[in-house]
Amino acid sequence: MLTRRRRFGVSLPSGMAKELDALAARLRTDRSKLVEHAVxxxxxxxxxYLYDHECSGVMIISGSFDR
Numbered sequence: 632m633l634t635r636r637r638r639f640g641v642s643l644p645s646g647m648a649k650e651l652d653a654l655a656a657r658l659r660t661d662r663s664k665l666v667e668h669a670v671x672x673x674x675x676x677x678x679x680y681l682y683d684h685e686c687s688g689v690m691i692i693s694g695s696f697d698r
Contacts, residue, residue, distance in 0.1 A: 641666070 655662050
């Protein structure tokens with residue numbers, strides 16, 4: 632099943648756009664797919680701000696990973 636798409640323009644600093652193009656070429660994909668992945672990651676991290684919620688706590692992990 633195809634997902635409906637919505638098109639809109641995004642302005643980026645020139646250097647960031649060049650890096651995006653280079654990464655897309657290296658990964659053999661297109662800019663849209665990279666931006667879609669980045670936005671999905673961002674939404675996954677921050678979408679909880681869209682809803683009233685109560686945080687139960689915070690977990691902090693710290694240490695040395697030298698073996």
